[in-house]
Amino acid sequence: MKIAVLRESAADEGRVAATPDTVKRLIGLGAAVSVETGAGTLSRIPDADYAAAGATVAPTAAEAATEADVVLLVRRPEADRLALVKRGALVVATMDPYGHQDAVKAMADAGVTAVAMEFMPRITRAQVMDVLSSQANLAGYQAVVDAAAEYDRAMPMMMTAAGTVPAARVFVMGAGVAGLQAIATARRLGAVVTATDVRPAAKEQVESLGAKFVAVEDEEFKQAETAAGYAKPMSAEYQAKQAALVAEHIKKQDIVITTALIPGRAAPRLVTAAMVASMKPGSVLVDLAVERGGNVEGSVPGEIVTVGDGVRIVGHRNVPGRIAATASQLYAKNLFAFVETLIDKKEKKLAVNWDDELVKATVLTRDGAVVHPAFQS
Numbered sequence: 001m002k003i004a005v006l007r008e009s010a011a012d013e014g015r016v017a018a019t020p021d022t023v024k025r026l027i028g029l030g031a032a033v034s035v036e037t038g039a040g041t042l043s044r045i046p047d048a049d050y051a052a053a054g055a056t057v058a059p060t061a062a063e064a065a066t067e068a069d070v071v072l073l074v075r076r077p078e079a080d081r082l083a084l085v086k087r088g089a090l091v092v093a094t095m096d097p098y099g100h101q102d103a104v105k106a107m108a109d110a111g112v113t114a115v116a117m118e119f120m121p122r123i124t125r126a127q128v129m130d131v132l133s134s135q136a137n138l139a140g141y142q143a144v145v146d147a148a149a150e151y152d153r154a155m156p157m158m159m160t161a162a163g164t165v166p167a168a169r170v171f172v173m174g175a176g177v178a179g180l181q182a183i184a185t186a187r188r189l190g191a192v193v194t195a196t197d198v199r200p201a202a203k204e205q206v207e208s209l210g211a212k213f214v215a216v217e218d219e220e221f222k223q224a225e226t227a228a229g230y231a232k233p234m235s236a237e238y239q240a241k242q243a244a245l246v247a248e249h250i251k252k253q254d255i256v257i258t259t260a261l262i263p264g265r266a267a268p269r270l271v272t273a274a275m276v277a278s279m280k281p282g283s284v285l286v287d288l289a290v291e292r293g294g295n296v297e298g299s300v301p302g303e304i305v306t307v308g309d310g311v312r313i314v315g316h317r318n319v320p321g322r323i324a325a326t327a328s329q330l331y332a333k334n335l336f337a338f339v340e341t342l343i344d345k346k347e348k349k350l351a352v353n354w355d356d357e358l359v360k361a362t363v364l365t366r367d368g369a370v371v372h373p374a375f376q377s
């Protein structure tokens with residue numbers, strides 16, 4: 001059983017799908033592990049550390065991938081990488097399949113079994129494999145760090161002999177995994193934090209972190225959560241009421257961090273250009289949903305846009321990748337926990353149970369076909 005870890009080909013991707021620790025564990029399960037040279041460089045893991053953990057460091061992706069039964073990646077492989085993978089092999093990565101049906105078909109045509117880690121069901125057994133949570137948590141933290149770096153003022157209140165510096169006012173929109181970590185991080189930096197969400201369950205979580213909850217709490221709000229715990233799209237009427245409340249609130253904020261997503265859909269637009277224009281010079285917005293269409297009007301993927309009198313909208317792509325060493329550590333652990341379930345420990349070989357709910361939920365392609373129910377035309 002050979003497992004390959006390839007270097008990521010996207011220019012802005014510093015993460016890697018295995019660490020020396022997970023390599024050692026995979027070897028302990030009977031795998032031979034091959035790591036492409038340089039795979040860990042941007043996560044501060046030198047080749048020598050993989051070699052010390054027992055991996056073979058391969059000079060090229062082709063050598064690393066050849067005859068591999070499992071290929072571990074952070075992102076879906078592009079055509080050149082896919083061509084290196086043998087038919088029937090498992091490719092485990094975040095596949096970002098919505099809107100990329102051609103890429104999903106290409107993986108089916110290549111005969112690989114593509115596993116989309118982001119489709120892992122959010123059940124107790126799979127918590128340790130939940131890449132969305134591990135990466136969103138870090139994105140929430142990093143969003144506050146990025147906001148603080150752009151904000152030309154101090155975050156905490158400071159009482160000094162030369163005068164009092166007021167605490168920054170931070171408003172977090174969307175209090176899921178990323179938003180809750182953003183709230184906690186901003187609080188640790190001493191900001192006065194408020195937050196909003198359309199899920200009623202979020203209110204208590206926001207308050208437990210010491211932030212104030214800001215939302216129109218009508219009947220629709222009380223029903224606004226799916227059985228899976230995700231947000232539902234809200235009615236136009238609710239959105240208008242909430243927008244009016246938010247517009248008043250945003251005027252008084254120094255930093256706004258938006259994290260609102262609805263799975264499989266474009267991100268909801270929460271902050272209009274008029275709301276941005278109402279903010280004071282030097283205010284900062286960080287749009288974590290920028291790659292999914294953006295929560296903030298005027299946000300641009302990969303750019304910091306300055307509008308009006310100096311309000312900045314930060315639209316970094318791949319925010320977990322900006323904290324790559326930690327993100328890799330957690331992502332690699334998520335992948336290991338899943339791959340471990342695919343291995344027969346006695347026989348020391350791959351033994352995938354295709355009826356396992358985790359496998360069923362995540363396998364996109366198999367035996368030359370797109371098999372995931374969400375992608376049947």
Ligand code: NAD
Nearest residue numbers: 122133174175176177178197198199229231259260261268
């Ligand atoms: P997400 O990334 O899909 O969305 C981020 C947040 O944006 C969510 O809280 C969502 O309600 C909010 N949002 C959507 N539209 C909004 C709008 N118009 N205005 C304001 N906020 C809006 O969500 P997530 O972080 O993945 O978390 C979703 C839920 O899943 C949460 O309840 C979370 O606690 C839960 N969860 C459960 C598990 C588990 O059980 N293993 C793991 C992780 C998360």
